[in-house]
Amino acid sequence: MAASREAILGTVQSYVDLVAKGTSTDVVALYADGATVEDPIGTPVRSTREEIAEFYGALDGLDQEGRLITARVAGNEAAFHFELVTAAGAETYTLSVIDVMTFDDDARITSMRAYWSGEDMVVS
Numbered sequence: 001m002a003a004s005r006e007a008i009l010g011t012v013q014s015y016v017d018l019v020a021k022g023t024s025t026d027v028v029a030l031y032a033d034g035a036t037v038e039d040p041i042g043t044p045v046r047s048t049r050e051e052i053a054e055f056y057g058a059l060d061g062l063d064q065e066g067r068l069i070t071a072r073v074a075g076n077e078a079a080f081h082f083e084l085v086t087a088a089g090a091e092t093y094t095l096s097v098i099d100v101m102t103f104d105d106d107a108r109i110t111s112m113r114a115y116w117s118g119e120d121m122v123v124s
Contacts, residue, residue: 001105002075002076002105003076003103003104003105003106003107004107005073007106007107008073008076008078008103008107009071009073009078010107011030011103011107011108011109012068012071012078012080012101013068014030015027015030015099015101015109016066016067016068016080016082017066018030019056019059019064019066019084020064020065020066020084020085021064021065021066023060024053024056024057024059024060025053027056027059028049028052028053028056030108030109031049031052031108031109031110031112032104032106032108032109032110033049034047034110035047035052035108035109035110035111035112036110036111036112037051037052037055037111037112038111038112038113038114039055039112039113039114040114040115040116040117041113041114041115062086062088063086063087063088064084064085064086064087065084065085066082066083066084066085067082067083067085068080068081068082069081069082069083076102076103076104076105077100077101077102077103078100078101078103079098079099079100079101080098080099080101081096081097081098082096082097082099083095083096083097084097091123091124092123092124093121093122093123094121094122094123094124095116095120095121095122096116096120096122097114097115097116097120098114098115098116099112099113099114099115100112100113100115101113
């Protein structure tokens, strides 16, 4: 049986929260075996747990906040807009991202594609 809309939305919210405040291990735990990550679109696809963990490892220890702005679920897929705000010294970096994910029957992520570029980063 496919994952429910509520379960998928729960994974999406957990993802936003953990990318901001969790560890790379926490984030990778949301992914199913065999999952892929393309972040941002056009970069090499990460297709092993090790590659995905290395990617999210860059976020470990940063002073961040995440905010889910909107999400849409259709079947076993979701598209969502969120902001990731990172404090670094006297500056704050706000990245506005749209992610598209697919999910397995347990609402674990099977693929993630992130839509953003440097122009989507605001420094204040």
